[in-house]
Amino acid sequence: xxxxxxxxxxxxxxxxRQIATCSAVQRQALLEAMAVQLLDSQASILVANAQxxxxxxxxxxxxxxxxxxxxxxxxxxxxxxxxxxxAAQADPLGAVTRSETRPNGVVVERQRIPLGLVAMxxxxxxxxxxxAAALCLKAGNAxxxxxGSEAAAxxxxxxxxxxxxxxxxxxxxxxxxxxADTAREHVLELLQLSDLIDLAVPRGGESLIRFVAEHxxxxxxKHYKGVCHLYVDRAADLDTALxxxxxxxxxxxxxxxxxxxxxxxxxVAAAFLPKALAALKARQVQVRGDAGVxxxxxxxxDATEADFDAEFLDLIIAAKVVESLDAAxxxxxxxxxxxxxxxxxxxxxxAEAFVRAIRSSAVMVNASSRFNDGGQLGLGAEIGIxxxxxxxxxxxxxxxxxxxxxxxxxxxxxxxPDLQG
Amino acid sequence: xxxxxxxxxxxxxxxxRQIATCSAVQRQALLEAMAVQLLDSQASILVANAQxxxxxxxxxxxxxxxxxxxxxxxxxxxxxxxxxxxAAQADPLGAVTRSETRPNGVVVERQRIPLGLVAMxxxxxxxxxxxAAALCLKAGNAxxxxxGSEAAAxxxxxxxxxxxxxxxxxxxxxxxxxxADTAREHVLELLQLSDLIDLAVPRGGESLIRFVAEHxxxxxxKHYKGVCHLYVDRAADLDTALxxxxxxxxxxxxxxxxxxxxxxxxxVAAAFLPKALAALKARQVQVRGDAGVxxxxxxxxDATEADFDAEFLDLIIAAKVVESLDAAxxxxxxxxxxxxxxxxxxxxxxAEAFVRAIRSSAVMVNASSRFNDGGQLGLGAEIGIxxxxxxxxxxxxxxxxxxxxxxxxxxxxxxxPDLQG
Numbered sequence: 001x002x003x004x005x006x007x008x009x010x011x012x013x014x015x016x017r018q019i020a021t022c023s024a025v026q027r028q029a030l031l032e033a034m035a036v037q038l039l040d041s042q043a044s045i046l047v048a049n050a051q052x053x054x055x056x057x058x059x060x061x062x063x064x065x066x067x068x069x070x071x072x073x074x075x076x077x078x079x080x081x082x083x084x085x086x087a088a089q090a091d092p093l094g095a096v097t098r099s100e101t102r103p104n105g106v107v108v109e110r111q112r113i114p115l116g117l118v119a120m121x122x123x124x125x126x127x128x129x130x131x132a133a134a135l136c137l138k139a140g141n142a143x144x145x146x147x148g149s150e151a152a153a154x155x156x157x158x159x160x161x162x163x164x165x166x167x168x169x170x171x172x173x174x175x176x177x178x179x180a181d182t183a184r185e186h187v188l189e190l191l192q193l194s195d196l197i198d199l200a201v202p203r204g205g206e207s208l209i210r211f212v213a214e215h216x217x218x219x220x221x222k223h224y225k226g227v228c229h230l231y232v233d234r235a236a237d238l239d240t241a242l243x244x245x246x247x248x249x250x251x252x253x254x255x256x257x258x259x260x261x262x263x264x265x266x267x268v269a270a271a272f273l274p275k276a277l278a279a280l281k282a283r284q285v286q287v288r289g290d291a292g293v294x295x296x297x298x299x300x301x302d303a304t305e306a307d308f309d310a311e312f313l314d315l316i317i318a319a320k321v322v323e324s325l326d327a328a329x330x331x332x333x334x335x336x337x338x339x340x341x342x343x344x345x346x347x348x349x350x351a352e353a354f355v356r357a358i359r360s361s362a363v364m365v366n367a368s369s370r371f372n373d374g375g376q377l378g379l380g381a382e383i384g385i386x387x388x389x390x391x392x393x394x395x396x397x398x399x400x401x402x403x404x405x406x407x408x409x410x411x412x413x414x415x416x417p418d419l420q421g
Numbered sequence: 422x423x424x425x426x427x428x429x430x431x432x433x434x435x436x437x438r439q440i441a442t443c444s445a446v447q448r449q450a451l452l453e454a455m456a457v458q459l460l461d462s463q464a465s466i467l468v469a470n471a472q473x474x475x476x477x478x479x480x481x482x483x484x485x486x487x488x489x490x491x492x493x494x495x496x497x498x499x500x501x502x503x504x505x506x507x508a509a510q511a512d513p514l515g516a517v518t519r520s521e522t523r524p525n526g527v528v529v530e531r532q533r534i535p536l537g538l539v540a541m542x543x544x545x546x547x548x549x550x551x552x553a554a555a556l557c558l559k560a561g562n563a564x565x566x567x568x569g570s571e572a573a574a575x576x577x578x579x580x581x582x583x584x585x586x587x588x589x590x591x592x593x594x595x596x597x598x599x600x601a602d603t604a605r606e607h608v609l610e611l612l613q614l615s616d617l618i619d620l621a622v623p624r625g626g627e628s629l630i631r632f633v634a635e636h637x638x639x640x641x642x643k644h645y646k647g648v649c650h651l652y653v654d655r656a657a658d659l660d661t662a663l664x665x666x667x668x669x670x671x672x673x674x675x676x677x678x679x680x681x682x683x684x685x686x687x688x689v690a691a692a693f694l695p696k697a698l699a700a701l702k703a704r705q706v707q708v709r710g711d712a713g714v715x716x717x718x719x720x721x722x723d724a725t726e727a728d729f730d731a732e733f734l735d736l737i738i739a740a741k742v743v744e745s746l747d748a749a750x751x752x753x754x755x756x757x758x759x760x761x762x763x764x765x766x767x768x769x770x771x772a773e774a775f776v777r778a779i780r781s782s783a784v785m786v787n788a789s790s791r792f793n794d795g796g797q798l799g800l801g802a803e804i805g806i807x808x809x810x811x812x813x814x815x816x817x818x819x820x821x822x823x824x825x826x827x828x829x830x831x832x833x834x835x836x837x838p839d840l841q842g
Binding site: 020021094100102106108111113114115116194198199213214217219220221237239240243244246247250251283355356357359360361362363364365366367368370371372376377378388389390391393394395403404405406407408409410411412413414415416419420 | 441442515521523527529532534535536537615619620634635638640641642658660661664665667668671672704776777778780781782783784785786787788789791792793797798799809810811812814815816824825826827828829830831832833834835836837840841
């Protein structure tokens with residue numbers, strides 16, 4: 001089996017040359033053709049997905065996994081519309097982002113070029129196949145897709161649509177290469193291909209990310225867990241605090257930008273916590289509180305160290321009363337996963353101190369943690385939310401799949417004219 | 422010994438918080454104070470360096486190593502002046518690089534923050550200690566410095582100056598942490614500290630870079646070899662071509678932006694090569710030629726596959742006659758190290774085709790490969806020249822030691838208002 005992924009990667013790299021030299025118009029047309037193919041192939045995609053769903057159910061997959069795996073006409077339409085959104089974005093390639101004439105007359109330009117070959121390693125969500133391919137192609141890259149075995153039939157059906165669109169545009173199918181054999185050893189092989197793969201992006205549960213980080217010889221941008229904090233400052237508007245708490249915890253508890261920990265300044269605890277605990281209870285949220293929180297409801301379970309470290313991905317929240325803004329910041333520094341932190345305050349100085357001290361990928365001032373998302377932040381779509389403080393931090397869109405390089409234009413300038421003649 | 426580097430890294434991370442919250446004025450003053458300390462401590466630095474030089478000579482170090490290791494008053498002055506140049510640069514931190522108001526009224530800002538803790542792993546050059554520290558501190562980072570054992574005394578003497586300046590400014594010495602025990606096992610330990618180190622930058626020979634790439638669990642930006650090509654197009658100005666050839670090969674053959682391969686279009690071979698071969702010979706450059714080159718001088722050694730793959734770092738160049746621009750591009754694609762490639766041409770279309778096809782960190786049109794350097798390209802100084810197409814590509818200055826993150830400012834906006842009330 002050795003070399004199976006290498007062969008795929010070599011073909012993808014060769015195909016990338018052609019994608020990189022396509023015009024912006026061609027790449028846009030390609031993505032629009034892919035959207036049309038997905039919609040036209042809805043029936044066959046649904047058949048393939050039903051096969052995956054049946055197998056997963058038979059294997060005892062969790063409700064959450066089945067939900068991530070499921071495709072229906074609305075989700076297929078959603079994929080097509082994401083492709084069209086990416087297609088419509090400004091083209092990131094070739095543009096000169098900066099230009100400077102040096103004292104010796106050479107013009108130094110910075111110019112965006114594709115990364116090259118991007119490998120996506122993901123789990124149950126088949127929509128990643130289409131969306132990651134679209135983002136990579138828009139940025140002139142080829143993509144190697146290794147989805148989870150549970151979504152194998154769905155991913156193959158979606159990839160068939162993408163390939164049909166590539167063929168119709170006279171472009172090589174290998175620009176979107178699916179690692180169809182989902183054996184774990186092929187992931188290991190992929191992670192060693194440092195001469196062929198420019199970036200690997202793992203998306204999925206903690207164990208997948210850890211596996212990739214441990215074995216990778218290729219550059220990796222981690223899309224890791226979100227232990228997101230909401231801090232209610234002593235100068236908070238308490239109605240705003242309650243609204244952000246409910247939105248952050250309840251609107252979609254299974255995602256990485258959901259809230260996991262509530263921190264409340266001691267001075268507003270009595271005014272805020274009784275209302276907040278009641279509102280959470282009314283929405284079936286279990287609160288695990290420290291001693292300060294439990295003075296308002298002694299029936300709550302104690303929050304342990306592990307609770308403050310947890311990404312519950314469920315209707316559970318850890319809560320704590322803090323003595324000060326600094327204590328809130330210290331708590332966050334200790335437990336943060338560098339994803340998203342929120343402060344609720346009407347005190348501009350407190351907000352700025354929080355923003356300055358916190359170095360997570362997104363800091364929200366009086367806004368919901370759920371806004372840490374490519375679509376919400378104006379990127380159009382995202383390949384994931386980076387928690388690696390390198391290359392890209394936070395949601396990664398098309399631009400994050402490019403790199404700036406230098407182009408120097410001269411009229412024969414040299415560094416050591418004395419060596420000439 | 423286990424935990425030795427972890428303890429250093431923990432202290433450096435704690436110190437980084439203080440550096441990150443310094444004002445721009447404080448960080449500038451710190452770097453200027455470091456420059457003064459270096460100049461004031463010249464005598465003790467020279468004593469330490471003489472000790473390293475004596476040890477290295479006794480160990481039979483190469484002339485190139487001894488040259489890299491040597492400090493003299495001019496080189497110490499050079500270090501001090503590099504520190505002042507970095508000090509004087511625009512502050513990279515805190516500035517809002519982009520800002521957009523979304524339809525729901527939240528303001529989405531991008532803001533530069535430090536990477537955190539940067540580890541430099543380098544070999545004989547003691548000036549890296551001062552320059553890497555300056556760049557990292559300017560960008561609000563702490564730095565962990567692991568220099569080569571051959572420069573241990575010099576590095577310790579330089580670090581003592583940097584620490585004195587930190588102390589004088591009331592800042593923690595640990596912001597610049599030297600891994601004083603240079604045992605190889607400590608490099609291995611360093612490379613595992615993925616919870617503490619945000620970026621590792623190896624600078625040195627190929628074997629060091631390979632060792633780091635193989636063992637790292639922390640993010641690495643490789644500063645790898647430069648197999649730089651000069652392509653003389655059929656529409657080249659041949660005087661320009663000759664000047665760029667001599668500058669690129671002769672002005673400093675031991676550095677990564679020196680030329681290693683010459684490619685000449687068949688149509689200008691007869692007009693260019695006899696002059697070029699004579700000029701190279703006059704400067705003691707050995708040419709290894711393919712059959713096309715050897716028609717002009719049959720005494721030249723044959724260029725082998727290994728020669729076209731080699732970073733000679735010496736007065737040697739591989740040379741080849743190519744049939745076309747496309748053949749030159751194909752040769753470069755096969756042998757490039759993604760560092761620097763040069764085209765000499767008066768044909769704008771050929772220049773653009775070359776720029777478009779080549780994806781090295783710097784492409785030069787009618788300018789010397791030796792300009793791929795942070796100072797020459799206007800960055801002021803550089804921590805190295807990245808050949809990793811991720812985060813930074815080409816010379817890395819202060820800005821490349823920061824990352825953009827998101828700050829969202831709202832008035833209580835939520836994603837799902839229907840969940841409220």
